[in-house]
Amino acid sequence: MPTPLPPLQALRALEAAARRRSFSRAAEELHLTHSAVSHHLRGLEEQLGVELFRRAGARMIPTAAGAQLADRVRHSLDDLRDALDATRRGLGSAGATRLELSAMSDFLSVWLIPRLGDFYEKHPLVDLSLHMHASVVPPDPYSVDIGIWHRRVDEPGFLSRKLLDDMVVAVCSPTLLARYPDFRIEDLPTMPLLHFSRRSWRDFFEAAGLSAEEPDRGPIFDDAGLLLQATVAGQGVATARLQLARSFIERGELVQLGHVRIPASLDYFFTWREGHPRDATIQQFYRWLKGQLGS
Known part of the structure; x- marks a missing residue:
């Protein structure tokens, strides 16, 4: 028996x-x-x-x-969840695969979501459940299939790959820049400045060869996506990751001020569990993601 x-x-x-x-x-x-x-x-x-x-x-x-x-x-429970999910949607074993994805809030809202239509078009049998993460410290890596977080995961059995080397630039709206028709980089400290809580203006000033101190006025943002929205709305100048700001610049909603660039202090790491039962689908998403970042 x-x-x-x-x-x-x-x-x-x-x-x-x-x-x-x-x-x-x-x-x-x-x-x-x-x-x-x-x-x-x-x-x-x-x-x-x-x-x-x-x-x-x-x-x-x-x-x-x-x-x-x-x-x-753990693997058996994953398989069981997949089977129940497929049955619930009436898709059977040959139906769609669902991946639980957690990503940093700025990367998710500003960069990833606007591009997901291309992924769904190329991979119509993959569904994503999206979870926003705000802390620098990764959440429980077992809680999702894919993580795009600022730190590698130390848990045994997990793999993390750095997605890109990004740079930080100064940006503002064309409307705000129009108020400074003879703008020079030396004018930057006199403009209304917006602050990101994980980044110092002083580092940018030093890279630009300016001796200005860290400003003590101006709104402070914990989320880089919200910071970019405020910048597009003309509320001030911000430092932003070029990868996040690029689409706004290309649409003419933001303008890069000068040519100064400094390295981003935090990276993005693509994290998943080694031997995951849906590894083939995870790799499809990873290849698509790298292709989008490369373009």
Whole structure:
């Protein structure tokens, strides 16, 4: 007779606890109590006759057997979600593939979304669920299929590739620039300046050969996408990633001031799980993305 399967909740507890290295965090994620997770995992160990976790200080570390089983359970849950998703949409096994994608808010809203029509046209059987991320620190990498974040992921089993080397330039609206008909780069500190919370105007001034101090006036933005919207609206001059500002410049909504460029302090990394069950589709998206960045 086939070996009876453990309860699905016990397998989900194993996967979450191995990923989180904590019974408490697994319980929080699964909306269970700590004792419920412990009970599930004790029952699983008794059924299998194998130790799945060992305590290391305040952390619960999966044994080799626990880590291997958790990884296979994770892949099986991914396959099960795909099958349920396809059935729910009435597409069957040959239907669309859905990818969960998390990206930095500025990259997602300003650069990626306007270009996605081209991707859907070339890959009509791929659906994306988009999640906006604002923090420099990446979220739980297991929560999505693809991450486009500012930092690499340290978790074992994940791959991160830098997408591009970007530069920062000064931009403003043509309407604002018209108020300075004889503009020279030396005039920059006297103009209304908009601030991005992760970037210093002083660095740009130094690169331009100006001795001006960091301005203490002007609006401050945490999101580069909102900063660009305010700049297009004529509210001031901003420093912006050239890759994000390029389409606005090409449409004539923004003007680059001078030729000064400084390296962007934060990169974008494309992150996914090695051996992902939808790896072929992830690679399709990666190749499309690199092609768009190259063009």
